[in-house]
Amino acid sequence: MSMGVSDMMKPTGNTLAAAMAVGLAMPASAQNLFGGCPSEAILARFVEFGRTGQMPPDLGRWLSTPDAQHIEPWAAFDNVDYVGVCWVSAWLVHTDEGTALIDTLYGPFSQTLLDNIAKTGTDLTDIRYVLMTHGHFDHVAGAAALKPLLPNATFVMTQGGWDEAIESSQSSQGGPRAWDMIEQDMVVADGDVITLGNNSFTVVETPGHTWGTASYVYDVMDRGETYRAITIGGLGLNAIEGPPQVEAFIESLDRVRALTEAQDMGIQVHLTTHGFSNGLDEDRQAMAERGEEDLNVLIDPDGLLAQITTLREGAVERLAIEQNK
DSSP states (O other), rough: OHHHHHHHHHHHHHHHHHHHHHOOOOOOOOOOOSSOOOOHHHHHHHHHHHHHSSHHHHHHHHTOOHHOOOOOOOOETTTEEEESEEEEOOEEETTTTEEEEOOOOOGGHHHHHHHHHHTTTTOOHHHHEOOOOOOHHHHTTTTTHHHOTTTTTTEEEEEEHHHHHHHHHHHHTTTTOOOOOOOOOOETTTTOOEEEEEEEEEEEEESSSSSSSSSEEEEEETEEEEEEEOOSOOOOSOOSHHHHHHHHHHHHHHHHHHHOOOOOOOOOEOOOSSGTTTTTTHHHHHHTOOTTTTOOOBBBBHHHHHHHHHHHHHHHHHHHHHHOO
C-alpha cells in the first residue's frame, strides 16, 4: 500500500482531535456498525456525537461488542505489538528482559486482550510492567482481571491516576457498568524512568484529559534502527472540571511538542491510546503491505505535530467556553 493512505488519514485524525478537544466524550459501551475499523467513518460518528451530545444507539452498542471491535494483533515495530481492539489501544513493548504492557482494556475485552497477547507468542509470566495512562475505565478496568494472571508484573500509574481510577470504580458500584479496580501498586511521577532490559520508559505527566494522566516515552526498533516513541495518555477534553484543567491540557500539549521537536532524539512515533484518532487501522493495513524499501508509516513526527496543533486550537476554543460559563 502506498504512503497515500496514511497521509490521507492524518487530517482525519486532526479533525477528531478538534472534536475531542472541544468536549467529545468517549463512553464505552455496541454490534457491527462499520464492517471493520475505518477511522474516517468512526470519526464521523463521534463528531456527530460530539455535536449533538447524544450517544447514537448504534454507536453505543458497537462500543461494547467484542466481535465488532476485533483486531488481530500486529507488529507495529520489531519490538512492539498492537494487542488492543478497534476503539481503544493496548501495546506490548518487548525487551531482552521481559515485556511491558501499556493499558489494560476493560470488561468485555479482557479475554480479547489475553487472546491477543497469546497470539504474539508472549507468555504472561514475561510481562514485568503494566503501564497505565490514566484512571478512565477503558484504559484500566482490565487490571482486575489481569493482575492474578501476571505473577511477575508491577502495575504502574501516577498518584493522580490511581486516585481517579479507584474513585471511579467505587462510584460505579451498583450501576449498570460497575467495575473493580486493583489496589494501588507502583506510583510514578514526572521524570521517573523505568528500565527494563534494553529499553527504558520515561514518565511524562500530561494532565488535562484527566488530572492524573501520564504519557510514556520509550524506544522502538525498526529494521535495525531505533526511534523514540510516545504513548500520550489522553487527548480528549471530555471530563473537564473548569478552566484550570484546560490550561493544564494546553501546557501538556506544548510540552509534548517540545519533546517532539527536540534535537537530541526527538519523538518520531505516536503509538496512540485511541487508534481512530490518527488513522491507526489504515496504518496497520499499510504495514501489512509494506515492501522491503518502504518506510514504516508510523514514523511520522510531522503527523504528530499537526495533531498537536489541531488539539491546541480546539483546546483554546474550549478554554474560552469554560471561562465564559
